[in-house]
Amino acid sequence: MAGITLKGLKKSYGTAHVIKGVDIEIEDGEFVVFVGPSGCGKSTLLRMIAGLEDISAGELSIGGKVVNDLPPKDRGVAMVFQSYAIFPHMSVRENVAFGLTIAGTSKAEKAEKVAEAARILQMEHLLDRRPSQLSGGQRQRVAIGRAIVRNPQVFLFDEPLSNLDAALRMDMRLEIGKLHQQLGATMIYVTHDQVEAMTLADKIVVLKDGMVQQIGSPMELYHNPANLFVAGFLGSPAMNFLDVDVTAVNGSKVLVSNAALKPVEITAKVGGFSAGGKAKLGIRPQYLTPVDSGGMLQGRIALTERLGSETVVDLTLGDGTRLIAALARDAVFPIGANLGLTFDPAQAHIFPV
Amino acid sequence: MAQISQDNRGLRLVVRYTVLCLIAAIFSFPLIFMVISSLKPSQQLLADAHSFRALLPVGDISLNNYFDAFKRAPVALFVFNSVLVTGVTVIASLAVCSAAAFAFAFVKWKGRDLALTVILATLIVPFETIAIPLLLEASKLPWIGLDGITWGWLNSYRVQIVPFIADGLTIYLFVQYFKDLPGELIEAARVEGASWFAIYRRVVMPLSGPVLATAAILKFLVMYNQYLWPIMVTQEEQYRPVMVGLQYFFQLNRAWGEIMAYLSLITVPVLAFYLYLQKAFIASIASTGVKG
Numbered sequence: 001m002a003g004i005t006l007k008g009l010k011k012s013y014g015t016a017h018v019i020k021g022v023d024i025e026i027e028d029g030e031f032v033v034f035v036g037p038s039g040c041g042k043s044t045l046l047r048m049i050a051g052l053e054d055i056s057a058g059e060l061s062i063g064g065k066v067v068n069d070l071p072p073k074d075r076g077v078a079m080v081f082q083s084y085a086i087f088p089h090m091s092v093r094e095n096v097a098f099g100l101t102i103a104g105t106s107k108a109e110k111a112e113k114v115a116e117a118a119r120i121l122q123m124e125h126l127l128d129r130r131p132s133q134l135s136g137g138q139r140q141r142v143a144i145g146r147a148i149v150r151n152p153q154v155f156l157f158d159e160p161l162s163n164l165d166a167a168l169r170m171d172m173r174l175e176i177g178k179l180h181q182q183l184g185a186t187m188i189y190v191t192h193d194q195v196e197a198m199t200l201a202d203k204i205v206v207l208k209d210g211m212v213q214q215i216g217s218p219m220e221l222y223h224n225p226a227n228l229f230v231a232g233f234l235g236s237p238a239m240n241f242l243d244v245d246v247t248a249v250n251g252s253k254v255l256v257s258n259a260a261l262k263p264v265e266i267t268a269k270v271g272g273f274s275a276g277g278k279a280k281l282g283i284r285p286q287y288l289t290p291v292d293s294g295g296m297l298q299g300r301i302a303l304t305e306r307l308g309s310e311t312v313v314d315l316t317l318g319d320g321t322r323l324i325a326a327l328a329r330d331a332v333f334p335i336g337a338n339l340g341l342t343f344d345p346a347q348a349h350i351f352p353v
Numbered sequence: 354m355a356q357i358s359q360d361n362r363g364l365r366l367v368v369r370y371t372v373l374c375l376i377a378a379i380f381s382f383p384l385i386f387m388v389i390s391s392l393k394p395s396q397q398l399l400a401d402a403h404s405f406r407a408l409l410p411v412g413d414i415s416l417n418n419y420f421d422a423f424k425r426a427p428v429a430l431f432v433f434n435s436v437l438v439t440g441v442t443v444i445a446s447l448a449v450c451s452a453a454a455f456a457f458a459f460v461k462w463k464g465r466d467l468a469l470t471v472i473l474a475t476l477i478v479p480f481e482t483i484a485i486p487l488l489l490e491a492s493k494l495p496w497i498g499l500d501g502i503t504w505g506w507l508n509s510y511r512v513q514i515v516p517f518i519a520d521g522l523t524i525y526l527f528v529q530y531f532k533d534l535p536g537e538l539i540e541a542a543r544v545e546g547a548s549w550f551a552i553y554r555r556v557v558m559p560l561s562g563p564v565l566a567t568a569a570i571l572k573f574l575v576m577y578n579q580y581l582w583p584i585m586v587t588q589e590e591q592y593r594p595v596m597v598g599l600q601y602f603f604q605l606n607r608a609w610g611e612i613m614a615y616l617s618l619i620t621v622p623v624l625a626f627y628l629y630l631q632k633a634f635i636a637s638i639a640s641t642g643v644k645g
Binding site for chain 1: 535537538540541542543544545546547548551555556559560
């Protein structure tokens with residue numbers, strides 16, 4: 001098992017800078033999720049750790065050893081690919097044992113390790129099948145089996161569930177979480193799915209345009225996003241942002257209001273506000289509550305979606321801003337009606353513009 | 354409506370099969386003519402050539418032409434030479450060109466693209482233009498054999514084999530095929546600890562059946578039909594291949610029956626080889642769009 005350190009890691013293709021200096025410290029046995037929109041560089045970063053992409057600048061250490069120039073096979077990592085990448089001409093058994101065969105492991109040891117991996121992944125009955133005879137979920141198990149059988153220091157997952165249907169994705173997500181508990185290995189997992197990130201990670205790394213936006217535990221990121229991007233990226237439905245005027249600043253207390261919002265005092269976690277300036281007020285849809293009369297915000301209901309567990313209400317505020325509210329599970333609101341909403345200022349976030 | 358579409362489908366089938374039969378007839382006509390003619394005496398063969406009888410085994414039918422062909426030329430030796438030279442070249446070519454293509458398709462190295470461009474550029478150089486310089490070189494090359502070091506490769510099997518092992522077309526075929534293989538398979542094998550050679554042997558080659566068949570057939574046809582180069586480099590009958598052997602039948606009294614018998618005999622290995630690889634060959638053409 002091993003921790004991983006990324007120090008000022010950069011990757012460029014000619015003049016295109018894809019990774020622009022990334023510093024991450026990953027503890028031994030930690031489950032870290034790289035999350036971000038398409039093209040943010042998360043897969044490139046993972047491939048750099050795997051040794052499949054050269055490192056343009058910076059230093060990468062695995063288990064305290066700098067591995068910048070080591071080939072993938074000498075880094076002690078195993079990787080599960082988005083397309084599974086199982087060898088179509090080999091049986092499941094041969095696929096799982098591939099790394100051991102290459103390493104010249106004895107037949108008996110190979111059989112024992114393959115059987116153990118198959119037991120952990122509950123695929124003993126699939127061992128003699130060909131990949132073409134397997135479903136997507138089964139192929140994913142084979143790919144994971146091939147990774148665990150070598151007992152690597154680090155597991156790398158590159159969007160492993162994105163080709164599966166929703167139900168299977170949830171099952172496999174739980175299984176990967178369970179696997180981490182069982183093996184206790186360091187795991188790095190790349191996804192653009194925030195649910196996967198929130199449920200699996202000990203630590204989430206949010207990336208955008210090749211730069212780290214924030215690193216922290218899922219709840220830390222959810223409750224204390226460092227910037228607008230992180231605030232908007234995590235959480236479903238996404239956080240509402242209102243353009244507000246700063247009317248007074250007193251230390252970290254910022255008084256804001258706008259045409260649709262009554263004056264409210266917010267505790268800012270970052271600086272950079274001045275009276276008379278502009279700011280963005282972020283309120284998660286789940287923290288809005290309907291009120292019978294008055295309320296801090298007033299809007300006209302444009303759409304309601306009743307999901308059973310909650311009702312998502314789409315409102316248009318007086319100044320034309322859209323606002324999403326996720327309300328109690330069986331709330332019924334007529335479209336076109338006016339609705340007053342309130343929120344706890346302690347749960348709101350304010351960001352300088 | 355249903356009736357009309359049913360009729361249409363029937364008509365379309367009839368047209369399709371008629372066209373296919375016609376094409377099949379056009380392609381098989383020379384083969385049938387050759388085999389039938391090889392069974393007839395020369396005079397009857399020439400007399401029948403102007404009618405449909407040319408395609409029918411009628412008249413004085415016998416295997417005499419075959420016996421005479423064997424008397425006139427060492428047919429077995431020529432066939433052996435051709436099969437040996439062709440077989441060794443095909444196998445060596447598949448090994449060398451696929452390995453070269455692997456390096457071009459998967460391994461990053463300085464000058465790779467330039468080297469591939471140069472190799473592809475050789476496709477536009479006709480063999481005839483390099484035949485003489487190649488002959489001059491071959492006549493001076495050293496060889497370490499049972500007799501120690503000897504100079505000059507003329508009158509040998511190796512002079513017919515070595516220059517044809519690596520060629521631009523075969524490398525190009527492999528490179529194109531390899532580039533279409535999913536890159537993640539190669540990356541997965543690398544992460545699993547496989548060396549480049551292990552990836553080539555255990556992952557890439559087992560998945561290359563169709564392109565191996567295509568490259569083998571194309572190389573086989575080129576090698577089996579060699580005429581100009583063997584004439585230039587072999588003065589001794591001992592090393593000559595079948596196409597050069599054809600000369601024996603055009604000297605002195607020309608016997609068309611024997612020529613047809615000889616041609617029938619030397620066509621057998623080609624047909625056998627083609628039929629053996631036919632399925633893979635068609636699969637390859639369908640998947641790569643490469644025409645044979």
